[in-house]
Amino acid sequence: MRLDQFLTRSAGLSRKQAKIAIRGGRVTMAGQRWKKTATHVDANARITLDGEPQALPGHRYLMIHKPEGVVSATTDSEHPTVLDLLPAADCADLRIVGRLDRNTTGLLLLSTDGQWSHRVMSPRFHCPKTYHVTVADPLDNAALQTLRDGVLLHGEKAPSVPASVEPVAESQLRLTITEGRYHQVKRMLAAVGHRVVALHRERIGDLALDPGMAPGDHRALSDEEVHRLAEPGNG
Structure with a gap:
């Protein structure tokens, strides 16, 4: 991190204010005054501004x-x-x-x-992510069971890890996965013949989206x- 960047975060200065402070000799690092704004800041550096110690939030x-x-x-x-x-x-x-x-x-x-x-x-680390999925056509039990068992995605060599599947309506389900493959939810539904028309992530681990937001x-x-x-x- 540059010295001017450090000061913008530690002291709440704008980048312009940080540059002026450094060039004005108001900043020390390890007891020495530094007047070059692009000076690299070591992770454990002791930095002061006008004699006051600075630390990152x-x-x-x-x-x-x-x-x-x-x-x-x-x-x-x-x-x-x-x-x-x-x-x-x-x-x-x-x-x-x-x-x-x-x-x-x-x-x-x-x-x-x-x-x-x-x-x-x-x-x-197998952190589960839960999605509310809406597809274009009604889902049958065979498609739901295939998702639960693990499905081979287009272009992949190994099937997806078995998912938790909860029907919500005839064209909606709640799907929980522990992987993070590219466009995984849409590709999983495509593999069982369904096109996703709406996708909403409800939860990561046991942290749910705040309902008041x-x-x-x-x-x-x-x-x-x-x-x-x-x-x-x-x-």
């Missing part, structure tokens, strides 16, 4: 209710991104934890903590929610 963890038409990316030239839904000051270093397709809605997590994000979304809303996770999601099995 702790990691941030957010839940967002992703609306339809918004992409799970930090930048996009054609479509609004999930970061566009947040105040600009809240976006620094946030990364998306398990992307959703542009037209998929529901629970999306964002965090600055890469290790936690990996723990939540890596298939090796409208599309586009976000909130911080509680410490208990953060720790629970990182536990083995994730609920």
Whole structure:
């Protein structure tokens, strides 16, 4: 991380203000004054601004209710991104934890903590993700059972891990998977002859989308929610 970037996060300065402070000799690192804004900051560096010790804020963890038409990316030239839904000051270093397709809605997590994000979304940790799926035509019992048993996806050599399947209506189901293959839910339904027309993620582990959040809303996770999601099995 650059020294000016460090100050924007630790002291709440704008990038311009941080550059002025550094060039003005107001910043020390390891007891020495540094006037180059691009100086690399060591992870354990002791930095002061006007004699006051500076430290980075702790990691941030957010839940967002992703609306339809918004992409799970930090930048996009054609479509609004999930970061566009947040105040600009809240976006620094946030990364998306398990992307959703542009037209998929529901629970999306964002965090600055890469290790936690990996723990939540890596298939090796078997964190379940639950989706409400609407398909174009009614589902029969044979299709539902195939999803439960595991289905071979187009272009794959191994079938999907058996899923939890709960019928909701004749053309709707609640599907829980523990993998994260590319477009997995849509491909699973396609493999049993059904086209997905609406997809909504309801839950990650035992963390459900907050029912009081409208599309586009976000909130911080509680410490208990953060720790629970990182536990083995994730609920």
